[in-house]
């Protein structure tokens with residue numbers, strides 16, 4: 033049994049859906065469980081529409097909703113000759129009616145709560161999986177649509193819910209496994225779940241990779257395939273550095289570090305369930321299904337290069353808190369970390385000195401309340417428009433003088449914070465946002481001048 037997850041870019045139009053149908057067909061013998069995101073950019077568009085409705089801009093919201101509706105209906109018509117008279121059409125109509133009603137509710141209340149946001153965003157995945165499951169059936173595949181909210185059971189943290197492992201694993205084993213065993217191809221949604229009391233939740237943006245890993249772990253599959261628009265985990269984000277190469281093999285630890293430090297190629301929670309069950313994760317390009325991709329396993333093959341990949345996190349800000357002199361240093365640190373825990377803020381770089389503490393945190397976090405709280409213990413200064421750059425690779429563990437080589441290449445760059453040692457396989461530092469692409473290009477040139485042909489494509 034395998035899990036196959038297809039992201040938004042792999043199902044954004046008719047040709048891409050035809051491609052993934054072919055890919056699924058080619059793996060029927062391996063008993064696939066299919067997990068889909070919303071199509072193309074639907075999640076972001078639904079969020080924009082929900083915000084418009086909550087701002088009272090009903091007409092604009094409805095126009096936009098209609099565009100999304102047409103986008104999906106056009107696709108369904110193009111994929112299924114009998115769509116107009118099908119049950120699939122009735123189901124899609126019902127979803128869009130429900131969405132319209134929910135948006136109407138938002139414009140009356142003039143409020144978008146995290147709970148209603150999750151409910152609205154879930155339709156992206158519900159609609160997409162309905163179309164994919166019907167298309168597969170239409171092509172003679174014994175597909176069966178499943179509502180992930182029946183088995184991805186989460187806590188109540190709407191917009192960033194965490195699955196409750198025991199309930200979720202049991203749910204997947206009870207609902208998904210029997211279908212596979214009876215020769216079906218289950219098709220279900222990534223990203224969405226439900227609280228124990230039945231409210232729809234989401235696992236946070238990009239959460240469908242995480243769903244795929246959970247399903248893979250619960251079903252003890254032989255591999256988790258994640259299909260994207262890139263050839264795998266690359267030496268840098270190809271959107272920011274055109275010369276990036278594909279790493280053929282990455283360790284769980286390397287992948288986990290890369291995603292923690294911002295590499296958007298996988299949701300940061302994806303690795304843990306796979307690692308726990310020692311299930312390989314393969315990242316493939318749905319546009320080039322025969323390219324080798326990246327295999328993520330417990331131990332990666334040894335390469336000659338020190339660094340495997342360079343990640344960046346942006347936007348980031350530096351919070352510097354200078355302690356009031358009368359506060360005991362240990363109590364000061366405890367208070368700062370208590371506040372971070374309460375606010376759900378996880379700093380990516382932390383440094384301390386006698387007088388205080390500096391932290392680099394993702395600027396997308398809502399920090400105003402945390403800043404107010406922190407000012408009770410000292411003077412808080414915020415430096416904005418910063419970014420983290422992280423070099424990750426198992427070979428860093430055993431390389432002496434690694435940091436000097438990094439900084440030799442950055443002589444004229446302002447480096448605000450440095451972190452090494454928290455993990456033996458990464459080094460992270462903070463620079464100005466405006467320096468990110470040039471720093472990555474210079475480090476790429478320094479560390480991948482001669483990429484090991486056995487490791488990089």
Ligand code: ADP
Pocket residue numbers: 038039040041042069238259260261262264265266267268269270271295296297298341342
């Ligand atoms: P999907 O919608 O299929 O989940 P995403 O867009 O979420 O796909 O993830 C793929 C994107 O991740 C790529 O388009 C790329 O810009 C970005 N990315 C960031 N870092 C890396 C990296 N090291 N290797 C590959 N892709 C990366």
Ligand code: ASP
Pocket residue numbers: 039040069070075076156222223236237238239240241
């Ligand atoms: N559709 C969701 C999002 O855009 C989940 C995902 O694609 O992973 O974030």
Ligand code: MG
Pocket residue numbers: 039238241
């Ligand atoms: Mg994604």
